[in-house]
Amino acid sequence: MVWRPPADTSGTHIEKWRAWLWDTRGLSFGSYEELWSWSVTDLAAFWGSIWEYFGVGGAVAASDVLSAGRGVEGTSWFPGERVNYAEALLDRAPDGVAVVGLSATRERIEVTGAQLRDQVRRVAGALRGLGVVRGDRVAAYLPNIPEALVLMLASASIGAVYTSCPPEFGTRAVLDRFQQVTPKILVAVDGYRHKDKAIPRAAQVAEIRRALPSLVATVLVPYLDADGPVPEGVHTWSDLPGPDPATAEPGFAALPFAHPLYILYSSGSTGLPKPIVHGHGGVLLEHLKLHHLHHDLRVGDRFFWYSTTGWVMWNYLVSGLLAGATIVQFDGDPAHPSLARLWELAERERVTVFGSSAPYYLACRTAADDPTAGLDLTRIRQIGSTGAPLPAEAYYWLRDYVSDTSPVISASGGTDVATALAAGTMIHPVVAGEITCRCLGVRMESYDSSGSPQVDADGELVVTAPMPSMPVRFWGDTDGHRYHEAYFERFDGVWAQGDFVRITGRGSCVISGRADATLNRGGVRLGTSDFYTVVEEIERVADSLVVHLEDPAGGPGQLFLFVELAGDQPLDHELEDQIRTRLRSDLSPRHVPDAVIAVPEVPRTLTGKKLEVPVKRILLGRPKSAVASLDALQSRTSLDSFELIARSLATGH
Numbered sequence: 001m002v003w004r005p006p007a008d009t010s011g012t013h014i015e016k017w018r019a020w021l022w023d024t025r026g027l028s029f030g031s032y033e034e035l036w037s038w039s040v041t042d043l044a045a046f047w048g049s050i051w052e053y054f055g056v057g058g059a060v061a062a063s064d065v066l067s068a069g070r071g072v073e074g075t076s077w078f079p080g081e082r083v084n085y086a087e088a089l090l091d092r093a094p095d096g097v098a099v100v101g102l103s104a105t106r107e108r109i110e111v112t113g114a115q116l117r118d119q120v121r122r123v124a125g126a127l128r129g130l131g132v133v134r135g136d137r138v139a140a141y142l143p144n145i146p147e148a149l150v151l152m153l154a155s156a157s158i159g160a161v162y163t164s165c166p167p168e169f170g171t172r173a174v175l176d177r178f179q180q181v182t183p184k185i186l187v188a189v190d191g192y193r194h195k196d197k198a199i200p201r202a203a204q205v206a207e208i209r210r211a212l213p214s215l216v217a218t219v220l221v222p223y224l225d226a227d228g229p230v231p232e233g234v235h236t237w238s239d240l241p242g243p244d245p246a247t248a249e250p251g252f253a254a255l256p257f258a259h260p261l262y263i264l265y266s267s268g269s270t271g272l273p274k275p276i277v278h279g280h281g282g283v284l285l286e287h288l289k290l291h292h293l294h295h296d297l298r299v300g301d302r303f304f305w306y307s308t309t310g311w312v313m314w315n316y317l318v319s320g321l322l323a324g325a326t327i328v329q330f331d332g333d334p335a336h337p338s339l340a341r342l343w344e345l346a347e348r349e350r351v352t353v354f355g356s357s358a359p360y361y362l363a364c365r366t367a368a369d370d371p372t373a374g375l376d377l378t379r380i381r382q383i384g385s386t387g388a389p390l391p392a393e394a395y396y397w398l399r400d401y402v403s404d405t406s407p408v409i410s411a412s413g414g415t416d417v418a419t420a421l422a423a424g425t426m427i428h429p430v431v432a433g434e435i436t437c438r439c440l441g442v443r444m445e446s447y448d449s450s451g452s453p454q455v456d457a458d459g460e461l462v463v464t465a466p467m468p469s470m471p472v473r474f475w476g477d478t479d480g481h482r483y484h485e486a487y488f489e490r491f492d493g494v495w496a497q498g499d500f501v502r503i504t505g506r507g508s509c510v511i512s513g514r515a516d517a518t519l520n521r522g523g524v525r526l527g528t529s530d531f532y533t534v535v536e537e538i539e540r541v542a543d544s545l546v547v548h549l550e551d552p553a554g555g556p557g558q559l560f561l562f563v564e565l566a567g568d569q570p571l572d573h574e575l576e577d578q579i580r581t582r583l584r585s586d587l588s589p590r591h592v593p594d595a596v597i598a599v600p601e602v603p604r605t606l607t608g609k610k611l612e613v614p615v616k617r618i619l620l621g622r623p624k625s626a627v628a629s630l631d632a633l634q635s636r637t638s639l640d641s642f643e644l645i646a647r648s649l650a651t652g653h
Contacts, residue, residue, distance in 0.1 A: 002399045003407045003430040012426045013292040020053055032428065032437060033507050040443035040465050047077070047285065047441065047468060054288045056088065057081055066466070071493020073484065075466035078281055082254035085261050085280040086156035090117050093321040094299060100349055101146045104332030105193040105223055111146050116153075123154035126240035130217045132184055134159030134253060137263070139183035139212075140309065141165055141174060141205065143192055143331040147221050147237060148309050149318050151187055156261055156280065159253040163263040163275075166308040167192050167199070168606055171207045173631030177265050180275045181475050182214035187237070191224030195336045198224060206231065257281030258472050264312055264415045273629070274486060275475035278418045282469035286419040287319035293440060295353060295382065295409065296426045297323035304328040305355030305384060306342060310632075311607045312415040313355070313386065325353070339364050339371040343402075347375045355384030358394065358410075359608040362536070365397040372401045382426070385410045387608055389511050389529035392433030393537075410435045412499065412511050416487070418469045421461070421497065422509045434508040442467060446503045451491045458502045458512065458526075463495040470495065514612060519548045519559065519591060526591055528612060534586045535561065540575055542566040543602040546593070547616045560619070561593035562642075564602045571598035597645065603628075603638035611639070618642045619649060 009015050018035065021027040025045070029035040039046040044062035052059050060078070067076045093113040101109035111119070132138065138155040142148040143166055155162040163181055165174045167189055178186075186209065191200040201224075209218055220230055221237045230236055258279040265273035291297045303320035304327075307313035320327045328349050334342050334356070346354050364371050380403050385394070390410045398408050407430045413420035421444050424436035438444045443465035445453040453464075474483045490496040502510045513528035528546055535544045543564040551557040561579070565571060576596045584592050603611040614627040624630070624639040633639070 001429055002395050002432050003404075005407075005427050005429065009427045012296050013298070014294075014296070014425055014427060017049075017053055017293060021049060025049070032425070036438060036440055036507070039440040043441070043465060050285050050289050050441075051078070054292070056083065056284065056288070068466070071488075072463060072466045072470070072495045073488050073493065075470075076258070077466075077468045078257040081257055081281070083257055083281045083284060084157065084252040084255055085284045086120065086153040087252035088284055089153065089319065089321050090120065092324055093117075094324050094326060097326050098321060099146050099149065100302075100326065100328045102328065102330045102332070102345060102349070103143075103145060104195075104336075105143075109146055116146075116150070119150045120153045120157060123150055123240065124157045125242055127154055127160060127185065128158060129241045130185060132158065132160050134255075135161065135260070136185070137161045137163055137181050137183040138185045138187070139163050139165075139178050139181070141167055141169075141186065141188035141201070141208065142221065142309055143167055143189065143223070144307060144309055144314060144329045145221075145223070145331055146329065147187075148314075149329070152262065152318070157252045159255050159259060161260040161263060161277075163265075164309040164314075166310040166606070167201050167204075168194075168308065169310060170631030170636075171204050171211075173629045174204070174208055175211050176629050176631075177273050177275065178208070178212060180272075181263055183212060184214060185217050185219065186212065186215055187219040187221065189221045189223035190228055192331065193224065195333055200224060202228075202231075255280050257468075260472060262315065263475055264315070264418065265310075266415060273632075274482070276415060277472040277475055278469060279472045282467075282472070283315070283319070283418055284322075286417075286467070286469040287316070288322055289440060290419055290423065291320060291323045291325075294420070294423045294425050295323075295384070297325045297353060299324035301325035301352045302328055302350055302379075303353045303355075304330070304342075304346065304349070304351045306330060306334055306357065306360065308606060312418055315418060317355075320353075334360055335363065338369070339367050340373075340375070343372050343375050343377065346377060346380060350379050352379055353382045353384065354380050355386070357387035357608050358385050358390040359388055359604075361385060361390065361394045361398060364401075365394055366536075370401060377402055381406050383408045386412065386414075386420070388610075389513065390433075391529065391533040393533070395430070395432035407436075412509070413439075414497075416471065416497070417467060419467075421463065422511070431508060434504070434510055437507050438503070438509065444501075444503075444509075446501050447491060447494075447496075451494075455503055455505055458500060460490070461497040461499040461501040461511065462491060463497065519546065526588060528610075530587060531561075531583070531591065534582055535563070535579060538575075538578060538582060540566055540569050541579070545599075545602045545610050545612060545615060547612060547619060549616065549619060556590070558595075559591065559593045561596045562599045562602065562615075563596060564600070565598055571596065599641045601635055601638045603642075604634045605632055606634055608634075614639070615642050619646050621646060621650065 044065040048065045095113045097110050098113040098116050099111040138160050152162045188205045219235045260277045261280045264276045303325040305313050305317040409424040411420035411423040421442050422435040422438050428436045446459035447462045448454050448459050487495050500512050519526045531546045541563050545562045547560045549558045580592050617627045630636045
């Protein structure tokens with residue numbers, strides 16, 4: 001136990017909502033588990049209460065909340081209602097400072113609520129003037145800066161569909177995404193700074209424009225060089241054309257609940273990225289619920305989550321405005337000039353809810369110098385983590401070095417649902433190594449191989465009741481085949497997330513890796529995160545990746561451990577023996593690797609996820625270009641060594 005809630009939690013959003021349920025519905029629940037059970041069995045009552053309590057609309061009859069589809073798939077939510085995410089967000093954004101924009105490329109920016117609303121109106125009018133109508137796609141090649149937020153809200157306000165890639169993505173990674181959705185408008189920066197180096201992007205933008213014949217206009221945000229040249233036929237952000245007075249439409253479009261809000265993309269680490277369409281109403285309800293009832297965001301909070309515009313956590317961050325919080329955006333390297341960068345940001349900007357990725361916290365924990373030394377982090381009242389399982393050791397480090405009075409809200413969910421499936425609350429104790437609870441309205445279960453739910457046993461993470469923020473569809477997937485194949489083929493009528501999870505008898509969760517990357521040796525099944533916790537505790541190991549090649553005949557198969565070593569140290573017999581001994585004693589004798597192989601670098605996506613499945617496919621003979629988009633990786637050369645290893649395997653060496 002690393003944190004306990006205070007005795008009096010009546011001031012939290014979740015308790016105020018529970019009191020409202022009693023006052024207006026006569027509903028009373030003795031525990032969170034009872035509340036959760038109601039929220040996933042009486043879906044109409046639960047989501048109807050979220051709709052009404054947060055003022056999205058008036059009271060709705062249960063029959064008007066949802067119409068069931070086939071199992072989890074195909075449910076229609078609030079079919080008779082009209083919403084607009086941008087309108088709801090701007091109505092709730094603080095009147096004072098709403099957005100703080102921090103950047104390694106330019107000076108700090110503050111945007112008030114009034115300024116944000118004015119900018120959104122101006123850009124929405126400009127988009128209309130460029131011919132954008134409801135349903136058109138607006139693509140952003142932008143970093144995590146206020147202009148990206150303004151563009152997303154402006155697009156949403158008129159019913160256009162927003163989609164984005166960060167400028168860290170190379171041309172191929174961008175086109176793998178944007179060519180699938182045929183955008184009408186492209187808004188891009190001229191470049192950015194990475195560490196101390198200028199990264200121009202003019203050539204990439206020109207190539208992207210040539211490869212997107214659907215474009216009718218391109219808009220340049222002069223980010224790297226305010227006085228740089230503007231290509232012929234390109235508008236600039238500050239000189240966007242105004243709307244045609246004869247066709248101007250003031251205000252916000254009233255849109256069906258499922259009208260597309262934005263298109264997110266799967267990582268692209270296992271093939272062409274899936275263009276995942278999320279709707280206005282689903283995102284609005286989910287983020288209202290999660291930010292208020294789970295994160296307990298409130299007016300006066302300063303909310304930060306490290307992300308690029310290519311990760312769902314950017315969308316998650318900007319929805320903090322729904323709670324009246326000030327959001328803090330940051331575009332830069334979190335480890336430059338040191339890992340203290342984000343903690344210094346938190347102190348300087350008076351951040352109260354701080355979020356980052358599990359790999360960042362683990363890097364802080366193993367750093368030679370304490371990145372929080374000398375900093376005043378007492379304003380932080382909650383710490384968020386996502387992107388990968390957070391091992392117990394990271395909880396201890398956050399408690400001991402950041403705050404022993406703030407809960408760690410580790411969350412798991414992601415791009416597919418634009419929210420968390422499991423997270424925490426301010427009324428739950430926090431146990432190291434566990435995600436505190438299943439989120440309200442999320443009937444998440446652990447299935448064994450036969451499709452039966454289980455407790456206190458590792459199995460596949462499934463969702464057995466529909467959620468409003470499940471994708472509207474995949475863009476271009478006219479018959480729904482690709483969507484069905486992605487989530488519903490494993491268990492008929494049940495959403496399979498693709499993760500490996502254990503749900504405890506207390507309702508907490510331990511997620512230990514991707515289900516298609518778990519390690520099953522002699523009937524003993526372990527998640528890869530368990531493996532990494534042991535290996536990366538060894539001082540000379542900087543990073544690691546484990547892959548199991550199964551034996552079709554049912555034998556133990558081959559277990560390969562790849563290690564990236566600290567400094568220039570070699571992989572000698574002493575270190576290899578140490579690794580094997582630690583795994584045998586701390587993990588399982590059956591999971592001692594058949595081979596330990598040193599590699600120059602462990603491949604990761606730009607959001608820090610290890611490429612276990614793509615490496616496995618390379619070892620089985622597929623070329624790296626067929627299993628991953630190299631432009632979506634932290635290092636384009638990180639898969640090269642695995643192709644060499646695959647060739648050695650093929651020749652029996």
